[in-house]
Amino acid sequence: MRRAYKYAVLVAMIVSTLALALAVSAGGLGYALPFPAVRNLAYWYLRTTYNPFMPKFTASAPEAVTAIVWDYRGLDTLFETSVFFLAIIASMALMRGIEVKAPKSINLSKYGMSAIVKTVTKITVAIILAASASIALHGQLTPGGGFQGGATAAVAPLVIIVIFSLYFAVSSGIKKKSMLTLRTLGLLGIGVTSFAVIVAGLILGKAAYVFQNQPKEAAPIGFPSHILGVPMGGTLLFFNIFEFLAVAAGFTIVFLLLSVPEESVRKVLEGGEGHD
Amino acid sequence: MIDVNAFLFSVLVFSLIMNLGISLYGIFWRPSLVKKIIALTILGDTANVLAIVVGYRAWIAPNRPPIPPVLTTWKPTATDLSKFSSLAVDPLPQALVLTAVVIGLAVTVFLVFLTIQVYRLHGTTDVRKIAKLKG
Numbered sequence: 001m002r003r004a005y006k007y008a009v010l011v012a013m014i015v016s017t018l019a020l021a022l023a024v025s026a027g028g029l030g031y032a033l034p035f036p037a038v039r040n041l042a043y044w045y046l047r048t049t050y051n052p053f054m055p056k057f058t059a060s061a062p063e064a065v066t067a068i069v070w071d072y073r074g075l076d077t078l079f080e081t082s083v084f085f086l087a088i089i090a091s092m093a094l095m096r097g098i099e100v101k102a103p104k105s106i107n108l109s110k111y112g113m114s115a116i117v118k119t120v121t122k123i124t125v126a127i128i129l130a131a132s133a134s135i136a137l138h139g140q141l142t143p144g145g146g147f148q149g150g151a152t153a154a155v156a157p158l159v160i161i162v163i164f165s166l167y168f169a170v171s172s173g174i175k176k177k178s179m180l181t182l183r184t185l186g187l188l189g190i191g192v193t194s195f196a197v198i199v200a201g202l203i204l205g206k207a208a209y210v211f212q213n214q215p216k217e218a219a220p221i222g223f224p225s226h227i228l229g230v231p232m233g234g235t236l237l238f239f240n241i242f243e244f245l246a247v248a249a250g251f252t253i254v255f256l257l258l259s260v261p262e263e264s265v266r267k268v269l270e271g272g273e274g275h276d
Numbered sequence: 277m278i279d280v281n282a283f284l285f286s287v288l289v290f291s292l293i294m295n296l297g298i299s300l301y302g303i304f305w306r307p308s309l310v311k312k313i314i315a316l317t318i319l320g321d322t323a324n325v326l327a328i329v330v331g332y333r334a335w336i337a338p339n340r341p342p343i344p345p346v347l348t349t350w351k352p353t354a355t356d357l358s359k360f361s362s363l364a365v366d367p368l369p370q371a372l373v374l375t376a377v378v379i380g381l382a383v384t385v386f387l388v389f390l391t392i393q394v395y396r397l398h399g400t401t402d403v404r405k406i407a408k409l410k411g
Contacts, residue, residue: 013294021286026278033285036334042366049367050347051357064345064367069375080375087382091389143346147378231350247378254385258392269396 045072050231056217060225061140061233069145070239074194074211081190081243088183088250095257098268100176102167111165121163128156136244140233146240150247157252166259176256179249186246193238197222211235281334289329295322309391309401313384320380324373331366345370 024033038046048057049064059067069077102108112118136149161169194211200221201208207219213234215222223234299322302315333342345367347360395401398409 013297017287017290017294020290021283022278024286024289025283033282033289034329034332034334036336038331038333038364038366042331042368043361045367046345046361046364047357049345050352052352053354053357062347062350064347064364065371065374068367068371073371077375080379083379084382087379087386091386094386094389094393143344145374147374151378151381229350250382251385254382254389258385258388266396 056215058214058225059233059236060214060231061236062231063140063142065143066139066145066233066236066240069147070236071213071233074213074239077239078190078194078211081187081246084247084250085187088254091254091257095260095265098257098260098265100166100170100256100260102170106167106171108165108168108171111167113163117163121159125156125159128159129153132156132244132248136240137237139240140231140236146243147247149240150244151251153244153248154251154255158255161255161259166256166261169256174252174256176253179252179256183246183249183253186242186244186249189242190239190246193235193242196235289326292322292326292329296326307402307404309387309394309403309406312403313387313391316387317380317384320376320384324376324380327369327373327376331369333365336363 037043045064045068048054049059049067050062051058059071061067061071132149132153132155134149135144135152136146139145139149157169157174160172160174197212197219198208198210201219204221206221208221209216209219212219212222213236214225223238224232225234226232296319299315299319303312303319306312306315335341340363342365343360343363345364347356349356352360391401394406398406400406
């Protein structure tokens with residue numbers, strides 16, 4: 001009976017999907033999906049993202065997505081970064097008191113997988129880091145940016161933890177404290193970059209905005225748009241680099257904390273929770 | 277007359293909406309916290325795909341597909357720019373989704389930590405048992 005009910009729900013969902021699709025494609029709403037044109041807002045973004053004929057409006061990045069993320073809707077991304085920051089901080093607060101460290105006098109070669117896997121991993125980690133740096137640093141030219149590059153780079157420590165063991169990762173410098181420092185540096189860099197133009201404006205005595213990238217009509221200063229003939233996107237390059245650091249280091253902290261052995265965590269939890 | 281491409285595109289849109297329904301069922305009715313987290317990731321990913329689909333545009337002509345919103349020339353002429361803006365898909369949903377993916381991952385990681393700690397302290401991930409815990 002229960003089984004028949006489940007199948008009935010499944011069939012009803014499939015049939016209603018097909019029926020609704022048929023109704024829309026036959027003109028039930030007055031138009032067919034997808035629309036042949038983008039909205040006016042998207043048209044404006046595409047028109048101005050890299051436009052040498054409109055120097056007061058352009059973000060000077062050939063990649064429209066990165067231009068939107070860090071220029072047109074930069075404040076939005078700043079708050080998303082702070083959500084990311086809070087999520088990582090909350091995870092660390094839940095795991096407070098639990099130390100990520102290797103026992104003294106430990107034979108690291110005894111841990112982890114076989115020599116073949118370790119050798120392949122050494123090569124792969126180098127490739128992962130190179131690819132992620134390329135994704136992050138070319139963010140204003142090709143698809144990619146700080147978020148994507150950082151998430152890709154965080155795979156490297158995860159692979160090292162799985163293949164070589166947590167103790168190897170900790171003893172080779174992937175520590176919670178150093179990653180926290182890197183992450184703070186990244187977030188500090190984002191803050192400094194977003195206030196750089198307004199500070200320069202105060203020094204030079206000109207008007208400027210927070211989060212300003214290129215010179216605007218009422219605020220005639222901004223970051224350089226080209227370096228050696230290559231479009232740099234002004235602030236976009238710096239935002240991408242710093243976001244790359246923050247995201248990669250943030251996820252590395254989480255992976256380190258998630259892979260702490262269960263016994264040592266339980267010891268801390270039982271020691272902390274006195275039953276008296 | 278029904279256009280086959282429009283029909284298939286509508287099937288995609290409505291199956292994504294059905295997927296949202298299935299993931300909401302998982303979030304509300306499944307008692308295990310782990311299954312709730314899995315359903316939440318399905319919800320987030322479906323919403324992201326739906327946003328990308330909203331930004332898609334139809335083919336202008338049979339041999340003129342839409343292009344990614346990336347300008348491939350560094351010294352564009354006025355024709356290049358108007359061709360680019362008449363063919364490229366909407367970049368705004370892509371920009372929103374790329375941050376949403378990373379934030380979603382961070383929030384999922386936080387929920388995983390929460391569930392692990394609940395399991396370590398109370399030995400269960402069933403919300404019906406967790407609700408009855410005292411102290």
